[in-house]
Amino acid sequence: MSAAHDKTAAPRKRLFIGLMGLTCLILVGVIFLAWWIPSKGLANIHPDLPRYVGMSMAVLSGIAMLGTALLVLTTALGKDIFFTRFMRLVVIKFLLPVIEFVGKVLGLDRDRIRQSFIAMNNSLVISQQYRLKPDRILVLLPHCIQLFDCEIKVTGDINKCVECGRCNIKGLVELGRKYHIDISVATGGTLARKVIVEKRPKLVLAVACERDLTSGIKDCYPLPVIGILNERPFGPCFNTMVNVGAIDEALQQVLDVHSSPASESP
Template identity: 75%
Template sequence: MTSKLPQTPPRKRLFVALMGVTCFLIVGIIYLFWWVPTTGLANIHPDLPRLAGVIFAALSGVALFGTLLLVLTTAFGKDIFFTRFMRGVVIKFLLPVIEFIGTIFGIAKDTIRQSFVAMNNSLVTSQHLKVRPDRILILLPHCLQLFDCEIKVTGDINKCIRCGRCDIKGLAELAQKYNIDISVATGGTLARKVIIERKPKLVVAVACERDLTSGIKDCYPLPVIGVLNDRPFGPCFNTKVDVEKIEEALRLVLP
């Protein structure tokens, strides 16, 4: 049974919509936390309900303002305010809540993750980062190499003989063209080890929805641009990737 990504590229609007729903739910919960105790607070002091209202209104304003900033940053592709901090809020706090709310509405987690990756990419590129080639790392999953290939390129992509049977050839040539470090990892543990050792300022990562989402969370605050792979033969087996998408991501960040 094959598993393929949708033909249309993942869109960030789904994640933005779910983020808006999450924001209103948070505001509703904040309101409830204010409304429930007000009947008792007045008995302690007549000004306490008013004070509690101001505090909860401020919290609601922060939630609404943060959501508005993220929407505007995503819509206009410009770093308006606190983009790096807001990206952390989305990654660390909003994403788990949004995934939970999405499943309530019957939206598959992978669909939400696709949208999250697209939004993360938008937030990273909105900062208009310019990174030297020697501070960029292209990180690839081992499943891009053909399963029956006798030459394993994990850890050293230069072992590839450039036969052209898989996308490793094009990726190795791309890294050579721009003089950018490139590595193939067998899993999240090795990927983190490579990042710690090479200390890049930006990572362009190829993976499936789950691994990309996990990697972006683990790497924060290190900026990561994610590119989803294609899985014509199912997950983790002879996967493919559009090399042009990776080159396009590189052009956005190279000086």
């Protein structure tokens, strides 16, 4: 098995959760220092002012720790406990940049952090227990999934594929037929955003590398995105691969089984 395959095979949430806990402790420490350093001067203004400010800082620290605990519980239990959608906003827009900075200071690989973030995001999306009709879900693929030298380009219409089986497109076409899911191939972020605007899905299942998935999840919020990492045995953006079974499994977790053609009896 190649190194590129090993790197993207099984992203886990534990790294992101650990960095999130460390970031929470750092935030609590900063809040404490923000109260303690000027507290001596606050007493000169009013004797009770340090206490009031201290209580406010304690509330902020409590919120930070409670939010971290709720995120961990939500991902661990796979259930929407409280404010999951808002917590996704906090993780995507605020925590991720801070956690990436903390990881950089610790010398951690940025792609490993992104892999863990994607796994964390997927857990938060799935915990909301979506049950959507097939026509409300969009599967978005990068063009590098198709073989570079294939004469039949499937960008814009994946059903042009002649299903020779040389790349993963055949399995994805079969998956589209199985669930009657809309599958699109995009040549870049701009076209991907255009497809999303045109299709107006309720949920996107996207295949890409760490950088593009992280960027796409951030850009699409509040639209829920489930990210599946591609495999790059020949390097980035060239004859990449994807685990079709992982896409199938993810779809089963968000599809309305009563409306999916795959669930109907023959």
